[in-house]
Amino acid sequence: MFSSYDGLCSIGELAEHAGVTVKTVRFYSERGLLPEASRSAGGHRRYAPGALDRLRLIRSLRTLDLPVREVRRILDEEDEEADEAGAAAGAVGPGSVLEDAVAGQLRELGSQLKALRWREAGLRLVQECPPGERADRLRLVGAVTAPPSTDSLARFWRGWLPARMPAGATSAFLEVAVPQPPDDPQPAQVLAFARLHAFATSPCSGAEQPQPAAHRAAGARGSAVLYAALAEAYELAGARMRLGQEPYGGEALDSFVDAYARAYDSRDTPEFRRVLAGQLAADPRIDWYWELASQVVTPPGGRPAPTPGSAHDWLCAALEAQTALAGA
Template structure:
């Protein structure tokens, strides 16, 4: 220690249990202020630098980037900036773990399949990022929905139809998602799949009313679908029919309306493959909107008791 109470860079490094190179790096990054320079131009530090250096090293041990460390140190109180930095780092680590879990499941999928399947599965899985994005699937639905749907209504449909990525996927879920990604990407890149009759309705059709009503009907039907009950009448079917009646201009739910609605819905283009894959991704016990819709359409054909 010099007469003025300062330490050399070597003394500070020795007391901190680190190297001169490390102390110099943090000084050059502006994280560790110098007290002064010696006549020979060497860095000198106040003893308080030891505590600051310990804080810097602790933050770096958490893998916080230098820029994050600087933001934390620029404030006199650590709690707020440190909490923000830790939250951001947690988010990044979570993304990295999700990517690793996805890659592990994808590798297991390729490792455990036979040679005849490996090339196709490699092509499917290789087209999906890790962790995967659902953007392609969302574009598929935006393209498929009626034009000029209100933003809130579109958001509701996307929330219900775009599958959540499993936090810890199985190889089978990875394969199902890869197939779903390939299917929806093909539709977005020029597929010409027909639209349901409701989407082709003329003036006065209110798609937001339809999809809000369908969402409620699917929720009501889900317990029956999950329990394996046969399609039939009840609140779910009443809500389902009411959604189509209200969306089409306020028609009344009559026996004649139901007789006409059934064949129209039965003739609609089906995307059963989509919902089968979504069910595989979601796992056992989940009832997809597609499964609920099919149950309700079948219920329309059941004669009134």
């Protein structure tokens, strides 16, 4: 390929063949990515023919925005595989280092794209709101990172749940209680999440929120059993809510009442249901959280997505209607 008597080329010739600058070739050489074959009598770098393919590979990897340290690891793995298999130097194989590097870069790029989409939706939110509301919108949106973190919401619930509740039960509850921000949000969803973050980080949040009587009665481990059983009831109720059905008695309500009966070490009787309905009506509520959580995961114009809070309200309404009918 090279016309010199020894089959080697100078740094300038290599740069010309690869379509890059001499400065680029020198940069990769000095960082050990592009080994030189020898030096001329005048101390100038000389490169073997395989350097051209290697340089082109380096440029391809750098075009994918892989950092130099990852390029070095990929090249080292390629060299090892070539030595072991007798493959031609510079051949690109399905090395695990390359696969890992590309996968990592895709994850990073996905996070960057998500952040850009959130910033775009946040800017549109400010642009489209009435002038008198812009200061408030800027304050809300400016308090949330892009892409947004749900750590503040998780901290809110960790403070609200019974102390010393088993970690597994806490994690299971957080999975359904903390809404995951959409990758490509609309301005209304950005506003809902910003308001949710403000609510969760307000001075009266977490442990300062009043807790339902079930926390005191069941204790930490009993509450874990309670919430696991309630999750099943909420799922059953959510299926009916997605169908647009009004609250009514049935499997979902029976599962709901049974969860409390087990927590209170009692039996599901008409009297228990009457007392439970009164207690749940008097329990503190966090309706604003659940309303915002539904807005975060529901695109504008779509049917509101059921949340544990809205499912709880649906079941309470079903229980109230049933006990009222029984007492009539």
